[in-house]
Amino acid sequence: MPEGHTIHRLAARHAELFGGDKPHVASPQGRFAEGAARLSGTVLEATEAYGKHLLHHHAGELTLHVHLGLYGRFADGAGEPPEPVGQVRLRLTSDRHWLDLRGPTACELLTPPEVAALRGRLGPDPLRADADPDRAYARISRSPTPLAALLLDQSVVAGTGLIFVTEALFRAGLPPTLPGRRLTRAGWDALWADLVALMRLAVGRGRIDTVRDAHLPEAMGRPARVDRHGGEVYVYRRPGEPCHVCGTPVSRGGLAGRNLYWCPTCQPG
Numbered sequence: 625m626p627e628g629h630t631i632h633r634l635a636a637r638h639a640e641l642f643g644g645d646k647p648h649v650a651s652p653q654g655r656f657a658e659g660a661a662r663l664s665g666t667v668l669e670a671t672e673a674y675g676k677h678l679l680h681h682h683a684g685e686l687t688l689h690v691h692l693g694l695y696g697r698f699a700d701g702a703g704e705p706p707e708p709v710g711q712v713r714l715r716l717t718s719d720r721h722w723l724d725l726r727g728p729t730a731c732e733l734l735t736p737p738e739v740a741a742l743r744g745r746l747g748p749d750p751l752r753a754d755a756d757p758d759r760a761y762a763r764i765s766r767s768p769t770p771l772a773a774l775l776l777d778q779s780v781v782a783g784t785g786l787i788f789v790t791e792a793l794f795r796a797g798l799p800p801t802l803p804g805r806r807l808t809r810a811g812w813d814a815l816w817a818d819l820v821a822l823m824r825l826a827v828g829r830g831r832i833d834t835v836r837d838a839h840l841p842e843a844m845g846r847p848a849r850v851d852r853h854g855g856e857v858y859v860y861r862r863p864g865e866p867c868h869v870c871g872t873p874v875s876r877g878g879l880a881g882r883n884l885y886w887c888p889t890c891q892p893g
């Protein structure tokens with residue numbers, strides 16, 4: 625599933641393509657036909673990402689809400705759009721650009737109270753200027769739940785997925801199973817600052833890189849990572865391979881139905 629940096633990049637991209645325009649909105653597949661008809665021809669005033677949620681704010685208090693989920697994908701281009709192939713849920717067109725959405729978990733219109741409710745059920749997003757990390761620590765510091773599970777819970781922190789969580793915990797030297805209530809305030813402040821830095825870097829690069837300069841392939845004389853996610857990481861999807869810092873084989877274990885990765889030496893607990 626795309627992590628928050630991807631959604632923030634999409635929000636910026638869509639503002640660049642259609643901001644201030646009155647795009648024609650359609651649902652070639654038909655499943656969003658009614659919503660598309662209401663949006664069509666209204667001004668796209670702003671776009672916004674909140675965690676893994678994308679919002680297009682149109683004039684007249686109409687907000688399009690998209691959650692890509694596991695299979696959702698956007699495609700865009702200049703000029704005339706191609707013939708819609710497959711299940712195109714949403715299509716925006718202007719005289720300059722087109723944008724298609726396929727396979728989302730959510731593609732719906734929200735009223736202002738519904739937008740407020742969505743924001744209300746999400747934790748702070750490290751990529752947003754209005755994020756309040758104290759809100760997250762209030763939840764974490766009272767909870768016996770493993771830290772990794774808390775950080776993956778979008779009501780605690782929004783936008784973080786398995787790669788950011790796994791890697792930030794490695795960089796902090798914290799085991800993923802550490803009960804939230806054992807995380808110190810200073811520990812949280814450092815972890816939050818690192819999430820902000822890692823996620824901002826990912827927005828800029830369009831991929832997740834978490835490895836410090838000293839552990840890059842060229843610095844270590846090791847081959848670069850080959851993975852469809854791209855990016856250099858410490859432990860994510862590297863079970864059994866040597867830790868880039870200490871050489872210990874990376875461990876893998878399950879937590880709430882997800883695979884977790886960690887170095888038992890660098891992240892003792």
Ligand SMILES: [Zn+2]
Nearest residue numbers: 867870887890
């Ligand atoms: Zn290690």
